[in-house]
Amino acid sequence: MTAKTSLMTAAPPPAAARAPEARTLVFCACALAVLALGAVLTQTIANPYVFFAAFIIVQQVALATGWNVLGGYAGYINFGATAFYGAGAYTGAFLLKAYGASIFLCLPAAALVGGGLGLLMGYMTLRVQGVYFAIATIALVVMMHTLVLNIDYLGGASGLALMPPEPPAWTGGQVQFVFLVMLGIAVLAVACARWIEISWVGRGFRALRASEEAAECAGVPTFRLKLSACAISGAILAMTGAPLVFYASFIEPETVFGLALALNAIAMPLIGGKKSWPGPIIGAVLLGSVQQAATITISSELNILLVGVVLIGFVAAAPDGILGLVDTLRKGRQ
Amino acid sequence: MFLDQFVNAIGTGVMLGSIYAALALGLAVTFGLLHIPNIAHPAFVVAGAYVVAVGNSCGFDPLLVALVALVPFYVAGLGFYEFYARLFERRGAADTMNALTLFFGVSLVVETALLIKFGTNQQSVSVAYVGQSLTIGLLSLPYRLLVPALLAPVMILLLWLYLRFTHAGIAIRAVAHDERALSVSGIDPRWIKRHAFGIAAATAVVAGAALIIIGPVDPFGGRLMIGRTFAVVVLAGMGSLPGTIAAGILIGVSESMVSAFASPSWAPAVAFSILLATLALRPEGLFGAHR
Amino acid sequence: MSDPILLVENVEKSFGALRALGPISVSLKAGERLGVIGPNGSGKTTLINCLTGTLTPSAGEVWFLGRKVTDLAPHRRARMGLARSFQIPKPFTGMSVLENLLVPLDHLHDVADPRARAMEVLASVGLAGRAGHEAGGLTQLELRKLELARALAGRPKVLIADEAMAGLSDREIDDVLAILERLNESGVAVIMIEHIMHAVMRFSHRIICLETGRLIADGLPDAIANDPLVQKVYFGEQARH
Numbered sequence: 001m002t003a004k005t006s007l008m009t010a011a012p013p014p015a016a017a018r019a020p021e022a023r024t025l026v027f028c029a030c031a032l033a034v035l036a037l038g039a040v041l042t043q044t045i046a047n048p049y050v051f052f053a054a055f056i057i058v059q060q061v062a063l064a065t066g067w068n069v070l071g072g073y074a075g076y077i078n079f080g081a082t083a084f085y086g087a088g089a090y091t092g093a094f095l096l097k098a099y100g101a102s103i104f105l106c107l108p109a110a111a112l113v114g115g116g117l118g119l120l121m122g123y124m125t126l127r128v129q130g131v132y133f134a135i136a137t138i139a140l141v142v143m144m145h146t147l148v149l150n151i152d153y154l155g156g157a158s159g160l161a162l163m164p165p166e167p168p169a170w171t172g173g174q175v176q177f178v179f180l181v182m183l184g185i186a187v188l189a190v191a192c193a194r195w196i197e198i199s200w201v202g203r204g205f206r207a208l209r210a211s212e213e214a215a216e217c218a219g220v221p222t223f224r225l226k227l228s229a230c231a232i233s234g235a236i237l238a239m240t241g242a243p244l245v246f247y248a249s250f251i252e253p254e255t256v257f258g259l260a261l262a263l264n265a266i267a268m269p270l271i272g273g274k275k276s277w278p279g280p281i282i283g284a285v286l287l288g289s290v291q292q293a294a295t296i297t298i299s300s301e302l303n304i305l306l307v308g309v310v311l312i313g314f315v316a317a318a319p320d321g322i323l324g325l326v327d328t329l330r331k332g333r334q
Numbered sequence: 335m336f337l338d339q340f341v342n343a344i345g346t347g348v349m350l351g352s353i354y355a356a357l358a359l360g361l362a363v364t365f366g367l368l369h370i371p372n373i374a375h376p377a378f379v380v381a382g383a384y385v386v387a388v389g390n391s392c393g394f395d396p397l398l399v400a401l402v403a404l405v406p407f408y409v410a411g412l413g414f415y416e417f418y419a420r421l422f423e424r425r426g427a428a429d430t431m432n433a434l435t436l437f438f439g440v441s442l443v444v445e446t447a448l449l450i451k452f453g454t455n456q457q458s459v460s461v462a463y464v465g466q467s468l469t470i471g472l473l474s475l476p477y478r479l480l481v482p483a484l485l486a487p488v489m490i491l492l493l494w495l496y497l498r499f500t501h502a503g504i505a506i507r508a509v510a511h512d513e514r515a516l517s518v519s520g521i522d523p524r525w526i527k528r529h530a531f532g533i534a535a536a537t538a539v540v541a542g543a544a545l546i547i548i549g550p551v552d553p554f555g556g557r558l559m560i561g562r563t564f565a566v567v568v569l570a571g572m573g574s575l576p577g578t579i580a581a582g583i584l585i586g587v588s589e590s591m592v593s594a595f596a597s598p599s600w601a602p603a604v605a606f607s608i609l610l611a612t613l614a615l616r617p618e619g620l621f622g623a624h625r
Numbered sequence: 626m627s628d629p630i631l632l633v634e635n636v637e638k639s640f641g642a643l644r645a646l647g648p649i650s651v652s653l654k655a656g657e658r659l660g661v662i663g664p665n666g667s668g669k670t671t672l673i674n675c676l677t678g679t680l681t682p683s684a685g686e687v688w689f690l691g692r693k694v695t696d697l698a699p700h701r702r703a704r705m706g707l708a709r710s711f712q713i714p715k716p717f718t719g720m721s722v723l724e725n726l727l728v729p730l731d732h733l734h735d736v737a738d739p740r741a742r743a744m745e746v747l748a749s750v751g752l753a754g755r756a757g758h759e760a761g762g763l764t765q766l767e768l769r770k771l772e773l774a775r776a777l778a779g780r781p782k783v784l785i786a787d788e789a790m791a792g793l794s795d796r797e798i799d800d801v802l803a804i805l806e807r808l809n810e811s812g813v814a815v816i817m818i819e820h821i822m823h824a825v826m827r828f829s830h831r832i833i834c835l836e837t838g839r840l841i842a843d844g845l846p847d848a849i850a851n852d853p854l855v856q857k858v859y860f861g862e863q864a865r866h
């Protein structure tokens with residue numbers, strides 16, 4: 001997180017023109033360092049609980065980042081992150097049950113399923129405005145949930161317990177291995193989000209968010225961009241879900257399509273800041289850590305209530321999240 | 335046997351559909367007329383159902399409780415609109431999205447608050463007529479469905495008359511069309527919208543009464559209803575009240591057909607499928623005009 | 626006689642039972658300055674939307690640069706060189722002024738240095754000093770200029786300026802008119818939709834007047850100003866205000 005992210009404040013053009021390559025190098029170095037650190041930790045920390053908790057937090061980062069591609073950059077609010085996450089989780093579970101597939105096969109398969117679902121979603125809501133898109137995403141969760149409940153092979157309402165294959169020996173155990181995989185997904189998701197953000201694609205997404213009509217009349221293929229945003233976001237969210245069954249050895253529709261995940265996916269980018277890639281990370285790490293600590297001390301209901309109140313607070317007072325607040329403060333001081 | 339099942343599926347579907355229309359009525363006003371995407375409305379309905387349950391446990395008739403609770407719900411609606419308007423009345427696309435998130439948060443807070451106060455146990459009401467049925471030939475109409483089903487057309491008729499024949503009602507329809515025209519004529523559009531939002535919130539408690547007479551309600555009962563209510567409003571064509579009841583019945587009958595002839599476990603997906611199909615194929619609704 | 630670069634042939638647009646436009650036929654020659662006037666609700670906006678492709682006509686055809694574009698998506702027409710500005714400015718908020726201009730340039734392949742091109746256009750409308758500012762924080766006049774600059778970034782052949790001067794002071798109107806005149810001198814045809822009469826009269830080579838979706842007059846500014854039909858609908862309408 002060392003790269004400067006004041007994209008919005010727009011430094012004067014000459015400086016901005018020089019900076020990107022250098023920043024990308026720094027970003028890549030940091031990404032590799034994070035992965036290496038994760039690998040080192042799995043070798044040095046003995047307590048597996050650390051990795052159970054860290055998995056969840058890193059999963060939140062990937063979830064928030066995936067959500068933000070569509071919700072933050074392109075401005076299409078998705079209340080149904082769990083539809084994609086669940087599709088990915090059940091893709092993983094199906095492949096594991098049917099073929100004893102490796103997690104590395106489940107990830108691309110889940111990404112394909114999620115991307116396809118995203119495309120379908122985009123097509124269905126092609127002719128309507130953003131509000132309807134948001135409502136349609138709620139619809140998608142209920143439909144996916146109903147679908148899974150009715151497929152006996154996937155365990156229906158009672159869920160599915162599966163034994164994942166042995167992890168590679170060097171990782172030190174199943175949870176350490178799955179944690180590393182999730183870390184890889186999160187880094188990939190963030191790198192993807194960052195690339196979008198600084199390229200013409202992100203500029204197109206932001207133009208979509210500001211005014212679809214003006215973007216279209218300025219020569220932006222809005223429909224194709226909207227579909228891409230849906231597909232990329234859907235693929236990341238689904239890929240984030242795929243390791244779940246390898247992590248928990250168990251999967252059930254109530255958790256996978258549950259409220260807490262859908263809420264978190266929206267709350268985290270909103271709390272951190274929706275406009276640039278560090279926002280979702282900040283929100284996810286903050287909210288994820290607080291929730292990990294809080295579930296021990298307070299009930300999960302109170303947890304949801306608190307997140308709900310914080311969400312309302314941020315929407316009302318600081319819609320650009322913590323990064324937005326920092327930006328405002330910095331401008332005020334100048 | 336088949337005919338019997340068919341006739342009763344239709345009967346149940348019509349009654350359910352009428353109730354869905356009652357649930358969607360508040361949304362037809364806020365979303366259809368005011369263009370405020372209040373996805374928290376189903377949560378308001380569930381809150382209304384809880385109020386009715388509490389009143390009933392003190393020995394009062396559910397409908398009586400609902401009538402009395404109209405006033406506090408109206409006032410709460412006014413307050414909530416004021417909160418919303420101060421934050422988001424600038425009317426950009428970004429504002430709409432933030433408003434959606436706000437309503438999402440509010441519905442969560444309402445649901446979870448109910449959960450914490452009352453626990454996960456379902457709430458229900460006890461009235462004399464629950465358990466009895468009206469039988470006409472093959473058709474058997476349980477009163478627990480029939481009573482709320484008759485409530486809906488009454489509510490819709492009253493609201494329709496109000497919007498058509500009173501000054502405030504006409505002003506609400508005018509504000510839906512063109513806000514500026516209204517301020518020229520000397521009425522404060524903000525007052526009118528607040529008033530309309532209050533009415534929408536008030537319908538939630540009656541709808542809540544209808545919901546809880548049908549059967550027990552739990553805090554998250556609103557979740558499934560989001561799909562049904564929005565399906566009704568969109569299918570009806572934004573803000574069309576007579577369309578609301580037709581759309582409700584269409585969805586109700588589809589659901590009860592699926593329940594009767596496929597499996598009840600598929601029923602929740604019916605409303606959403608209809609909603610998605612409507613959005614994809616005919617976004618202006620079945621009964622709405624082209625815009 | 627040069628061929629028209631933009632041609633509207635018997636175009637009609639209905640919303641349900643309501644016919645908002647047409648049938649109407651209009652043509653525009655390369656480098657022409659065409660003024661479009663008419664009271665509110667006369668179909669001006671519907672006409673523009675049929676030109677840009679935001680609406681598909683119910684009947685009739687639209688030709689641009691000798692190609693039938695009736696069913697072509699707006700962004701494809703924009704890339705062919707049909708640009709528009711919006712009556713209510715629609716800046717891409719959340720981006721700098723410079724980036725606003727990069728958006729259209731991202732989708733054109735023949736621009737060697739998009740940033741240089743964007744700065745050049747910004748300078749030509751007097752917004753160079755604002756390049757790094759957030760687009761949402763501009764003044765009304767600056768927003769109008771940004772609308773024009775964004776439309777001009779891709780070197781269009783036709784610019785549709787939809788009430789580009791509404792709500793501006795007389796001096797600011799002169800400012801915008803000067804930009805449009807310079808632009809036209811560089812060869813861009815301009816369609817000016819405007820309520821500010823003296824501005825349209827001064828700017829246009831030719832003016833058309835719409836009323837209830839139909840063309841009621843087409844001619845030189847002087848002829849239009851003295852046309853009894855135009856005077857009736859126009860000044861009749863204004864008298865009602």
